[in-house]
Amino acid sequence: MSPEEVRNTLEAALLAAGRPLSVDSLLELLEPASSASPASPVPQAVDLPARHLVREALSRMAEEYSGRGIELREVASGFRIQVRPEYARRLGRLWAERPAHYSRALLETLALIAYRQPVSRAEIEEVRGVGVSSSIFKTLQDRDWVRVVGHRDTPGRPSLYGTTRQFLDDFNLRQLSDLPPLSELQDLDRMTADLFEAVVAGAAVAAEDAGEGEP
Helix, strand or coil, X not given: CCXXXXXXXXXXXXXXXXXXXXXXXXXXXXXXXXXXXXXXXXXXXXXXXXXXHHHHHHHHHHHHCCCCCEEEEEECCEEXXXXXXXXXXXXXXXXXXXXXXXXXXXXXXXXXXXXXXXXXXXXXXXXXXXXXXXXXXXXXXXXXXXXXXXXXXXXXXXXXXXXXXXXHHHCCCCCHXXXXXXXXXXXXXXXXXXXXXXXXXXXHHHHHHCCXXXX
């Protein structure tokens, strides 16, 4: 397969998938049909040059999209082609439904979980100075941005919350270390702005499709 065919196959797959694809998933698409034998339960090893070619093709694709309305982005689950964040708000006009909207309380709670995880509800409330409603935690968990990651070894064994891979994907992060440094954030207003102002169009559309309400 020529480099041009590799590049075109990867681009077509990323456009068609509608979700991030890992390098391993992309490699499978490049394997000859005869190599994917259902009679053999043992997966065949992928040679390093093939993986290197995929990485090179993805790098070229990212350069080609520079300065355009779309971009190739690597997130926690892999690579995806997406609308650039600066155009996301304009594209919201394509959908008749009202874009998903989340309250300040929910965004502050999510930001605190992202930066301080694992963190308990009581610890979040202590920082915010007010109680956090159960509906906020339900919405965050229904959206698959937050999950229970353990329990504090104290009376009552309160739940400890952390973010998910879906959170990383929806907010254009490969890993938690890609979050803006906490030392640069002066208050919750700045924290929520830096984290959530540029949510990609795909995340907003997914929220609309799920019919989520506003807590």
